[in-house]
Amino acid sequence: MNNTIYVIGHKHPDSDSICSALTYANLLRQTGKEAIACRQGPLNEETKFILKRFHQENPLLLTDARAALSDIDLDQPTVIRHDETVHHAWHVMLHTQNRSLFVNDDDGNLVGICTTSDLSRVRIHPTADLQQLMSTASLSNIARTIGGTVVVDKENFHCNGHVHIITLEGNEVAQNYKFRDDIVILSSGEAKMQIMIDMHVACIVITCGQKASDQIRENARQAGIAIIETPMETMHTARIITESYSVEQVMTKDIITFRNDEYVEDVAAKMNKSRVRSYPVLDKAGHVVGAVSRYHTRNYNHKKFVLVDHSAPNQTINHIENAYVTAIIDHHHIGGVTTDHPIMYRNMQVGCTCTIINLLYEEAGIVPDKDMAGLMMSAILSDTLNFKSATTTDLDRNTVKKLAEIAGIDDVNAYAREMLGASVSLTDASPHEILNRDLKSYQIGKYRFAIGQTNYSRMEEVQKILPAFKENLQKEQAENKLDLLVMLFTDVMGEGSLFVYDGPLSYVISDLLETKFDEHSGFDSRIISRKQQLMPMISEALGNI
Ligand SMILES: [Mn+2]
Numbered sequence: 001m002n003n004t005i006y007v008i009g010h011k012h013p014d015s016d017s018i019c020s021a022l023t024y025a026n027l028l029r030q031t032g033k034e035a036i037a038c039r040q041g042p043l044n045e046e047t048k049f050i051l052k053r054f055h056q057e058n059p060l061l062l063t064d065a066r067a068a069l070s071d072i073d074l075d076q077p078t079v080i081r082h083d084e085t086v087h088h089a090w091h092v093m094l095h096t097q098n099r100s101l102f103v104n105d106d107d108g109n110l111v112g113i114c115t116t117s118d119l120s121r122v123r124i125h126p127t128a129d130l131q132q133l134m135s136t137a138s139l140s141n142i143a144r145t146i147g148g149t150v151v152v153d154k155e156n157f158h159c160n161g162h163v164h165i166i167t168l169e170g171n172e173v174a175q176n177y178k179f180r181d182d183i184v185i186l187s188s189g190e191a192k193m194q195i196m197i198d199m200h201v202a203c204i205v206i207t208c209g210q211k212a213s214d215q216i217r218e219n220a221r222q223a224g225i226a227i228i229e230t231p232m233e234t235m236h237t238a239r240i241i242t243e244s245y246s247v248e249q250v251m252t253k254d255i256i257t258f259r260n261d262e263y264v265e266d267v268a269a270k271m272n273k274s275r276v277r278s279y280p281v282l283d284k285a286g287h288v289v290g291a292v293s294r295y296h297t298r299n300y301n302h303k304k305f306v307l308v309d310h311s312a313p314n315q316t317i318n319h320i321e322n323a324y325v326t327a328i329i330d331h332h333h334i335g336g337v338t339t340d341h342p343i344m345y346r347n348m349q350v351g352c353t354c355t356i357i358n359l360l361y362e363e364a365g366i367v368p369d370k371d372m373a374g375l376m377m378s379a380i381l382s383d384t385l386n387f388k389s390a391t392t393t394d395l396d397r398n399t400v401k402k403l404a405e406i407a408g409i410d411d412v413n414a415y416a417r418e419m420l421g422a423s424v425s426l427t428d429a430s431p432h433e434i435l436n437r438d439l440k441s442y443q444i445g446k447y448r449f450a451i452g453q454t455n456y457s458r459m460e461e462v463q464k465i466l467p468a469f470k471e472n473l474q475k476e477q478a479e480n481k482l483d484l485l486v487m488l489f490t491d492v493m494g495e496g497s498l499f500v501y502d503g504p505l506s507y508v509i510s511d512l513l514e515t516k517f518d519e520h521s522g523f524d525s526r527i528i529s530r531k532q533q534l535m536p537m538i539s540e541a542l543g544n545i
Contacts, residue, residue, distance in 0.1 A: 049422035074290030112251035131161030148230030159202035421457020
């Protein structure tokens with residue numbers, strides 16, 4: 001049974017979603033549960049930086065909450081080779097209590113299914129069909145079926161499928177019957193054997209432990225006739241020898257298979273369109289790994305999920321309604337994910353889900369290791385923008401303090417700058433790309449303007465690109481005939497923004513900046529938000545024009 005708990009954050013994962021999943025899955029494992037951290041999409045640069053810094057692999061990518069065949073208990077498949085005998089197939093069925101055998105070719109690829117009804121159908125076949133089937137039997141399969149030994153072999157053995165028990169003596173047989181290319185069963189009598197050789201039978205089967213003499217063997221060999229000796233008695237030999245053709249002669253070749261990554265529900269829907277007892281389940285390479293029947297699709301355990309850092313249906317993994325949610329840990333509004341059973345629901349007004357997860361570690365009496373502490377600390381610094389966001393609480397600050405100690409981070413501020421700056425690269429992009437990364441257009445009255453914003457972590461980087469950037473901004477302003485084009489380079493730690501701007505209304509920005517470098521650039525330590533600070537300022541200035 002699959003007891004794994006999948007811990008997963010929201011779509012478009014941020015650092016909190018990833019770190020929460022990793023640290024809570026770790027906590028679950030420490031309390032004896034099976035848990036895997038998951039993610040719904042690619043990681044951003046900041047999160048990659050955190051995982052590398054604290055030695056973590058990418059969480060498992062998971063985009064659908066439904067159980068696939070590989071997630072549920074299936075029957076062990078019973079597989080036999082295509083050239084095994086029908087007799088052997090009956091034995092396997094009896095032994096395994098499995099009434100559907102999957103038939104593989106020499107390379108291990110599935111070529112058919114052999115069921116009790118396939119085998120039974122042959123038993124009530126008209127004789128002609130049975131003869132046709134027997135004509136396909138190989139000498140070694142015949143010998144194996146009747147527990148015998150081939151004492152005179154024949155290359156490219158072929159018989160016509162007729163089987164006779166020889167009871168008459170000498171000339172009686174010779175005069176009244178023709179056995180060319182037939183299989184004949186007898187227990188003794190060298191004279192009878194010689195008559196059979198003279199009649200050019202295909203194979204002589206000698207029963208009851210009797211032996212062919214050296215002379216007979218030699219005569220048969222020269223005539224191209226096979227001899228099998230078996231300890232079985234004649235009647236039994238005759239009864240089972242007709243099961244010595246191979247299963248590929250009677251198996252069903254037109255089969256329905258499923259892949260183990262197909263969702264159980266989809267499989268159930270497809271099964272409703274056919275009437276097979278047991279279907280083969282194949283892996284990616286096409287090899288049989290299990291057998292699925294209707295029973296499995298009706299009685300299976302849905303996948304278990306813990307949702308972290310969200311509870312809104314449009315944020316959560318697809319098809320969560322087909323999974324089993326065991327817990328939600330979040331610091332957002334209560335979303336719309338519902339359950340039909342009680343769960344552990346932990347929602348708090350704090351700056352970050354990892355602040356709550358650290359509490360859960362404390363409640364469990366478990367001290368997170370260095371790396372887990374580092375992940376939680378990083379997530380809190382990321383979600384609260386180094387404690388600058390309005391959602392930041394004292395609990396967030398105290399938690400970071402404790403975690404930094406465990407993680408061995410002496411200078412949290414320096415670490416935060418490095419981490420928050422990991423997603424910002426100014427030197428890898430062209431001035432045009434940087435300007436248009438996050439550029440928003442506005443119109444107030446008759447004025448058309450645009451404001452772009454990006455973060456920086458090191459001022460030297462901005463200084464380095466500034467000349468080329470200014471030149472390009474001026475060019476784009478002119479091309480687009482804007483009244484004002486503004487770019488904000490905002491410090492990742494929220495310690496102000498560097499401004500570059502151009503256009504007829506440049507003076508509007510110049511007038512409000514704390515520090516002016518020249519007519520088209522400056523710095524303001526108070527402005528970090530385009531929406532909440534800069535826009536209201538510009539609106540007001542334009543309103544007064
Ligand atoms: Mn969060």
